[in-house]
Amino acid sequence: MTRQWWKESVVYQIYPRSFNDSNNDGIGDINGIIQKLDYLKELGVDVIWLSPVYESPNDDNGYDISDYTRIMSDFGTMEDWDRMLQEIHKRNMKLIMDLVINHTSDEHNWFVESRKSTDNAFRDYYIWRDKPNNWESAFSGSAWKYDKTTNQYYLHLFSQKQPDLNWENPDVRNDLFTMMKWWLDKGVDGFRMDVINFISKDQRLPDGEANNGKLYASGHSYYMNGPRVHEFLQEMNQKTLANYDIMTVGEMPGVTPEQAKLYTAESRNELDMVFHFEHMDIDSGPDGKWDIKPWSLVELKQILSKWQTELEYEGWNSLYWNNHDQPRVVSRFGDDGAYRVESAKMLATTLHMMKGTPYIYQGEELGMTNVRFNKIASYRDIETLNMYEEKINEGAEEKALLETIHAKSRDNARTPMQWDSSANAGFTETAPWLQVNPNYVDINAASAVADPNSIYHYYRKLIALRKKYPIVVYGSYELLMPESESIFAYTRELRNKHLLVVSNFTNEFVHFEIPKDYLKATKIIGNYHERNEKLEQKLELKPYESCVYYDADF
Ligand code: NOJ
Numbered sequence: 223m224t225r226q227w228w229k230e231s232v233v234y235q236i237y238p239r240s241f242n243d244s245n246n247d248g249i250g251d252i253n254g255i256i257q258k259l260d261y262l263k264e265l266g267v268d269v270i271w272l273s274p275v276y277e278s279p280n281d282d283n284g285y286d287i288s289d290y291t292r293i294m295s296d297f298g299t300m301e302d303w304d305r306m307l308q309e310i311h312k313r314n315m316k317l318i319m320d321l322v323i324n325h326t327s328d329e330h331n332w333f334v335e336s337r338k339s340t341d342n343a344f345r346d347y348y349i350w351r352d353k354p355n356n357w358e359s360a361f362s363g364s365a366w367k368y369d370k371t372t373n374q375y376y377l378h379l380f381s382q383k384q385p386d387l388n389w390e391n392p393d394v395r396n397d398l399f400t401m402m403k404w405w406l407d408k409g410v411d412g413f414r415m416d417v418i419n420f421i422s423k424d425q426r427l428p429d430g431e432a433n434n435g436k437l438y439a440s441g442h443s444y445y446m447n448g449p450r451v452h453e454f455l456q457e458m459n460q461k462t463l464a465n466y467d468i469m470t471v472g473e474m475p476g477v478t479p480e481q482a483k484l485y486t487a488e489s490r491n492e493l494d495m496v497f498h499f500e501h502m503d504i505d506s507g508p509d510g511k512w513d514i515k516p517w518s519l520v521e522l523k524q525i526l527s528k529w530q531t532e533l534e535y536e537g538w539n540s541l542y543w544n545n546h547d548q549p550r551v552v553s554r555f556g557d558d559g560a561y562r563v564e565s566a567k568m569l570a571t572t573l574h575m576m577k578g579t580p581y582i583y584q585g586e587e588l589g590m591t592n593v594r595f596n597k598i599a600s601y602r603d604i605e606t607l608n609m610y611e612e613k614i615n616e617g618a619e620e621k622a623l624l625e626t627i628h629a630k631s632r633d634n635a636r637t638p639m640q641w642d643s644s645a646n647a648g649f650t651e652t653a654p655w656l657q658v659n660p661n662y663v664d665i666n667a668a669s670a671v672a673d674p675n676s677i678y679h680y681y682r683k684l685i686a687l688r689k690k691y692p693i694v695v696y697g698s699y700e701l702l703m704p705e706s707e708s709i710f711a712y713t714r715e716l717r718n719k720h721l722l723v724v725s726n727f728t729n730e731f732v733h734f735e736i737p738k739d740y741l742k743a744t745k746i747i748g749n750y751h752e753r754n755e756k757l758e759q760k761l762e763l764k765p766y767e768s769c770v771y772y773d774a775d776f
Pocket of ligand 1: 282285286322380416417473546547
């Protein structure tokens with residue numbers, strides 16, 4: 223396994239709309255990010271992943287790009303962006319840009335041209351057909367939209383304003399690669415690639431298997447990890463990525479470890495790592511994310527451990543608990559009430575001690591929680607609003623829908639960053655684009671930075687451990703007690719050095735038997751600071767307690 227800077231890094235994701243508003247228009251912006259770079263440096267992160275800041279009509283908050291080479295005016299100017307990059311580099315941090323190239327906005331010039339006539343030079347930049355198939359859009363309803371100008375339908379796997387690009391067309395690929403080179407030459411340190419395993423569609427575009435007489439069906443098997451995806455990524459790598467010292471991470475719903483190895487094996491020259499979704503789907507039933515079911519620790523461990531071991535010799539894992547599309551981790555897998563602080567630290571320990579590159583989503587380091595707005599009018603997310611409308615039309619109860627939204631809406635992650643206890647959490651001085659979570663009075667960066675026992679300082683220590691102990695980055699992984707419903711324990715090993723990580727996922731006291739070999743190990747971090755450092759064979763773990771033991775010589 224080769225050493226790489228991006229294996230040794232910790233990435234911090236910024237969702238710019240909700241991060242910090244410098245000009246008090248209620249929307250976060252690039253100058254707001256610059257103001258907080260010292261905060262991020264203090265935390266110890268190495269890389270910033272910036273969600274899209276390109277020009278966009280904001281149907282999907284910037285994931286619908288109308289010009290890849292301009293900055294959205296809500297966020298500032300290209301000069302602001304250039305200055306941000308300089309300031310990031312000055313602090314020895316790196317910047318990776320979100321790259322949304324499965325689709326564009328319908329307001330992108332390519333699409334404006336494409337829809338004009340069937341013989342337009344850009345017609346073939348998108349996917350047009352006389353008849354739609356039965357695929358469902360990720361944001362509800364059909365994935366096809368009728369366009370009366372030319373009497374054809376275009377494919378949009380996401381919103382109607384996000385037409386899918388036709389990667390079969392070499393001009394599309396070349397234009398995208400030219401654009402990527404333009405950003406790389408400006409000095410960006412890599413890309414996070416949006417739904418990049420959707421770019422190759424089965425050209426027959428077959429109907430998906432209809433489910434319970436529903437109107438639309440999933441077309442996943444015809445566009446996730448499609449027939450030419452590896453060929454396209456190898457071409458991209460060769461024409462752009464290979465010439466720069468950068469990192470790449472592909473967002474890949476539906477990816478399996480076997481496929482992930484193909485995407486990330488060093489010898490194949492595609493991407494450095496992928497985001498899989500298996501642990502994010504653990505509380506979704508057969509009807510998808512809104513069909514909520516209880517999750518189990520046994521399954522969570524099984525999924526994460528499978529990824530750890532499958533990618534042991536080939537490829538590389540990205541480690542994450544949440545992002546701008548997912549609920550807040552402490553509300554989902556921890557306890558956002560009485561044990562918020564303990565469980566947030568426990569979850570952080572469990573993730574950051576695994577093998578892979580950890581990602582922190584803004585506010586996770588503060589233990590920010592899900593939000594519970596009591597009316598749909600407070601929500602802004604297109605996925606949430608479309609689902610609500612569809613279900614209300616089908617006769618669903620508002621109360622039940624709001625419950626689901628409280629658990630799963632993407633707006634849980636998008637409420638503004640909680641900087642301090644002043645009005646609007648110090649995010650802005652005016653009404654924010656999405657209301658702040660009322661708990662900002664207690665949960666905010668200013669108080670976390672001032673409190674040495676805060677979640678924030680705990681993250682700092684975890685990041686520092688990664689820098690101090692190569693075993694955290696490169697050690698092999700082994701799960702202990704796979705059947706335990708309360709404890710997540712695993713070991714790491716690197717050249718006779720060992721780590722033992724033990725986490726209690728419950729709000730009760732539980733017992734853990736320390737493996738004999740570890741009895742002389744030293745505790746290097748834990749979330750209950752009063753615990754005696756000396757190890758006894760029978761360890762009693764407090765609610766949500768998590769500890770890491772290190773032994774250099776057995
Ligand atoms: C995945 C992004 O993370 C999400 O926010 C977006 O809505 C879709 N891709 C479509 O771009």
